[in-house]
Amino acid sequence: PKLVMNETIFSVAEDRKDESMRELGRQMIGGKTGFTPFRSLVTGKQCWMVYAPLATNGWSLAVLFPQTELMADITRLNSTVLFLGITGFLIILGVIVWIAGTITRPIRALSRATEHVAVGNLNIELPAIASGDEVGRLTASFAAMKTSLQQYIQKLTETTAAKERIESELKIAHDIQMGMLPKTFPPFPERAEFDIYAAITPAKEVGGDLYDLFLMDENHLCFAIGDVSGKGVPAALFMAITRTLIKTKAVQVLSPGTVLTRVNEDLALENPSMMFVTLFLGILDIRSGEMEYCNAGHNSPYLLSKGKNPRPLEPTGGLILGVEKDFKYRSKTIRLEKGETLFLYTDGVTEAANAGEEMFSEAGLENRLSDLTDRPVEEIVSGVMEAVDAFVKDASQADDITMMALKFYGETSNRIRDTIERKPKS
Numbered sequence: 001p002k003l004v005m006n007e008t009i010f011s012v013a014e015d016r017k018d019e020s021m022r023e024l025g026r027q028m029i030g031g032k033t034g035f036t037p038f039r040s041l042v043t044g045k046q047c048w049m050v051y052a053p054l055a056t057n058g059w060s061l062a063v064l065f066p067q068t069e070l071m072a073d074i075t076r077l078n079s080t081v082l083f084l085g086i087t088g089f090l091i092i093l094g095v096i097v098w099i100a101g102t103i104t105r106p107i108r109a110l111s112r113a114t115e116h117v118a119v120g121n122l123n124i125e126l127p128a129i130a131s132g133d134e135v136g137r138l139t140a141s142f143a144a145m146k147t148s149l150q151q152y153i154q155k156l157t158e159t160t161a162a163k164e165r166i167e168s169e170l171k172i173a174h175d176i177q178m179g180m181l182p183k184t185f186p187p188f189p190e191r192a193e194f195d196i197y198a199a200i201t202p203a204k205e206v207g208g209d210l211y212d213l214f215l216m217d218e219n220h221l222c223f224a225i226g227d228v229s230g231k232g233v234p235a236a237l238f239m240a241i242t243r244t245l246i247k248t249k250a251v252q253v254l255s256p257g258t259v260l261t262r263v264n265e266d267l268a269l270e271n272p273s274m275m276f277v278t279l280f281l282g283i284l285d286i287r288s289g290e291m292e293y294c295n296a297g298h299n300s301p302y303l304l305s306k307g308k309n310p311r312p313l314e315p316t317g318g319l320i321l322g323v324e325k326d327f328k329y330r331s332k333t334i335r336l337e338k339g340e341t342l343f344l345y346t347d348g349v350t351e352a353a354n355a356g357e358e359m360f361s362e363a364g365l366e367n368r369l370s371d372l373t374d375r376p377v378e379e380i381v382s383g384v385m386e387a388v389d390a391f392v393k394d395a396s397q398a399d400d401i402t403m404m405a406l407k408f409y410g411e412t413s414n415r416i417r418d419t420i421e422r423k424p425k426s
Contacts (some may be wrong), residue, residue, distance in 0.1 A: 035050050191286065303368060310365075
């Protein structure tokens with residue numbers, strides 16, 4: 001071979017300009033032992049060189065081991081480990097996917113069912129409960145919720161239908177109640193001696209306030225305003241009974257005190273619900289303007305005279321009706337002058353509250369009445385109502401609001417009523 005005894009490591013290093021090879025040669029000459037990577041000068045392959053001195057002749061022997069052969073076992077081991085690792089990973093992945101499928105399959109089925117329930121389909125079948133784990137318990141809970149929801153909707157449907165029936169019945173009751181109250185004004189257009197107007201605004205569809213007016217005979221006008229305790233149908237029924245009793249008793253006597261005494265006896269006789277009514281009753285002699293009145297715990301009406309502040313009538317000391325059966329009511333008498341107006345109202349006017357829970361109050365009512373003293377009766381009532389509406393604004397109404405205005409003109413044949421001609425209206 002050409003290289004035998006013809007080349008040394010130093011000559012090769014010189015040809016290749018390889019300083020590391022020179023250093024390796026110096027290590028060998030120096031009798032050192034070592035193990036270092038080295039590229040074969042014959043094959044050019046990467047090898048590992050082991051060199052050591054020979055004790056017999058002082059030479060240094062170097063042996064090359066190809067790296068591929070040296071690492072063959074390790075490479076095969078790595079390949080085997082890699083193969084086993086990939087195979088094991090795929091097996092584990094398959095097991096995980098299978099287990100996840102067994103867990104998520106019922107969840108996906110339950111999810112599809114919930115989508116149907118979300119759009120209102122409560123008849124959808126839920127997946128069968130095959131286990132007692134969390135998924136099974138979740139399915140059972142959802143099934144219970146679906147059943148409860150179905151029952152709730154059924155009850156809500158029944159309740160809504162019942163509410164609609166009740167609302168319809170309340171509307172009918174409201175119409176009947178309003179039909180019982182005088183609503184054509186002026187009620188006696190042929191009578192020039194007086195004018196009267198009334199209005200009611202129930203807080204609920206069926207309220208407890210009442211008013212009435214009728215001629216007892218050719219010369220006497222009976223009028224009343226009241227407020228029954230409570231609201232709704234019971235109050236409306238008690239109101240109807242009270243109004244009927246007043247009309248029945250008033251045709252028998254001309255004294256408001258006696259009328260209310262008899263009305264109170266009947267109301268208190270059979271009153272297991274302990275309902276009561278505040279009431280003001282007046283009887284006006286149309287010829288003279290003399291008015292006898294009795295107040296059973298009601299708000300005192302105001303007397304309106306031109307050039308004077310509104311003045312409340314003196315109370316008569318009467319109790320509310322329906323509480324004490326043997327109570328005796330007394331009357332008082334005043335004389336209305338020509339042009340004077342009597343304004344009657346329920347506490348829904350003065351207790352009307354705004355969003356800040358401030359009440360309209362007696363002071364607010366008196367202030368508004370001061371500006372309406374000489375106005376026609378309808379304008380007085382509507383003027384007060386406008387003031388109340390402006391005060392409460394959008395606040396909900398807590399009580400019925402009822403007002404009545406009676407203006408006395410006296411026997412005047414050539415009078416033009418309030419400077420305007422009013423046609424009867426309902």
